[in-house]
Amino acid sequence: MAPASDILPTGADRAIAMQRAGINLDEHEAQQRRRRWMLLSSALLAIIIFGICPLFIIVMYSFLSPDDYAGVKWEFSTDAYVQFLFERDIFEESVRVFNTAYLEIYGRSFLLAIYSTFAALLFGFPAAYFMATRPPETRNLWVFLFTLPFWTNLLIRTYSMLIIIRDEGLINIGLQKLGIIDQPLVMLYTDFAVGLGLIYSYLPFMVLPIYASLEKLDFRLVEAGFDLYASRYRVLRRIIIPLAKPGIIAGCITPIMLGGGKNLMIGNLISLQFGSSRNWPFGSAAALILMAFVMIALMFYVRTSGGGKVRAHG
């Protein structure tokens, strides 16, 4: 029997209609379930085997000891995690000294990500609002202009930033020619440069979700605010920003999530362990600690915005 009833109304109506048509409900359900899992199987298998399995492998690696060349020795050890917090005393093998160097790297990375996110919000919110209040004909063009850089290679965009701010870059040469400075301002390889790069890559992620929530904003509420003698600033603060909150949270959480991985300092630390330091267990542990932070941020997001529900039901 061909289940032409696949797309009939759902719920009770559907059950009645199908019974009238003489379709065995249980059999039909089972058939649908089989088809659904068949369609899903390739995606699930690919991601479970090549995406989730590897995570368990680095969990395992983080509890082994490093091999002299690359890779791991099959000996259980918690050294990787201990090394994260403590340092071996130079004179006494067994004495451990509390060492905050690695924690500081994480702290600085996240702090920089948070500052950059905030800066991106300061620019991104007004830009998103401006876009959302354009007339419909030009609105698409604005969205297009803001999304276009997102589609272009991030490495190339970062490189283009580098050629502007380096010592012999456009800014320094320009300022020197104007006689404002004699020595080039050192901007490259500083926190400022990293922050600028982060803001640059966050901006589209910030603007688009805020725009999406502002576009749906009911401007009758703004009108009501003005009718009640609110100032423009008060309307912005008490009506527009609260209504755009889901977009703002989504815009802020994406960079923080990406920030962990894209941020140079943590990334360098981890990749160094898999490269010249040849300490895979420590690299695995550092990666897992990063992931734990990101997961906490994500859980916070799901909690505050009900993001999980939104996602599950489209």
Added chain:
Amino acid sequence: MADVAIRRRRMPRYLNLRYQPGFGTLAILCLVMLYAPIVVLIIFSFNENRSVAVWTEFSFDWYRAAFQNEGIRDATWVSLKLAGVATVVSTVIATAAALATTRTRAYRGMTAVYLVINQPLVVPEIVTAVATLSFFALLRTELGIYFGFGNLIIAHTVFCIPFAYMPIRARLEDMDLTLEQAAADLYATPWQTFKRVTLPLLIPGIVAGAMLAFIVSFDDVIITAFVAGPGETTLPIFIFGAIRRGVTPEINAISTIVLAVSVLFVTLFYFISRRSR
């Protein structure tokens, strides 16, 4: 409608309810910040001089140099092969997954399915990179399994799946169900309905998903750097290495070409999707 009328009569700004002072300036500033570096990059790719800060004369020399550079040619070919295969495979997988996760009533395990499909998005890229490296290293040393270039293709395909999945699912959710119901009413089999009705309507979503997957794969640096074997240098990895050796207009030239191609793609897609609406 009301705001259109207001606009036509050219209301003074202080009467426009939507106006917020300074927001337009900031929006323009954002655009300047986004585009200025790119514009500088493009301009200096045409500079005759070796410098990327002092303009001397217009020339195509650096483009000629880039085209003649064998390293760039090989890397471009590797990137295209990799992104092409990863895009096709991940888009097919993602389309099937999207069909199975939309328009069904909630079923047991649905949340878990979403979590699995979105997993590559949630995990930081550097973590995915080291995990994938460890996984393939373990396969090779303990089980003797090694796919060569296939390792890279598998890694890229997996992280492309959620990117391809998102637009396809969004399209499926926006689609009008009544057309499919009409097909079913006219005694089309589910397969016929899919082929003749669902699939044609779904094409813009699939194209968007494939494009996103292609760009994500073509741009990737971190995962590729960890997983790639010897001789598997992709274009971004090549550019990254070249930047470390020093800034030259040759990098500007090849970067400009990559930018031009992505902009062309996106612009084309933008106009196609607008017409179909």
